[in-house]
Structures are given as structure tokens and as C-alpha cells.
Amino acid sequence: MGGREDLRRENLAQTHGERDKGRTTFSRGKKGVWKRWAFVGVLLYFLVSGLRQEVRLWVLRGQAENYRKQVESLRQESTELQQKIQLLMSDAYVEKMARERLGLIKPGETPYYPK
DSSP: OHHHHHHHHHHHHHHHHHHHTOOOOOSSHHHHHHHHHHHHHHHHHHHHHHHHHHHHHHHHHHHHHHHHHHHHHHHHHHHHHHHHHHHHHHHHHHHHHHHHHHOOOOOOOOOOOOO
């Protein structure tokens, strides 16, 4: 019986060996563990790099939005200042300031000073 058992074990080993030939399996030795850790390390590196890029992109989008708001505010201020310049340069405003602040009058007018 001993011979039959040995023959059966050899036969099983051969069929399992042939069946597993096409498969790739991770080695359970030191090299396999090293490969797994290397793969995990590379994967973590790319995950962390991607996460850092996402955070940086999020910060830059926030800054861009702040700059857009500043530009809009400055455009509005510029428009208001242009309107003020137009008012200050108008003949009616210049005449009004000349009369009120400098006390100037047009030729032929009689000045009136309230008491």
C-alpha cells in the first residue's frame, strides 16, 4: 500500500503543478513581501501626490475667486471715479464752486452777502 499512496501523491502533485502553471501567484517568501510593500509604497505615493494636487487646486480656485471679486470691486470703483471726474470737469460744477468757495461773480451781477 505504501507504493500506491506515494504514486497517488506524485500524481496529485503533478496535476496541481500543471494546473497552477498558467496562474501568477504572489510568492510567500521575502521577495514576495518586499514586492507587496513596494507596490503599497508606490500606490501610497501616488495617492498622496494626487491628494496634495487636489488640495492645491482647491486653494488656487479660492484665490482665483477672491481675485475675481477684487477685480469687480475695482472696476466698480473705477466707474464711480470716472463719473466723479466728469462731474468735477463740468462747467456747471466749476461755476458753482467758484461762486461758493471763491465768492466770484459774473460781470454785470450784483453780489449779495447775507448778514
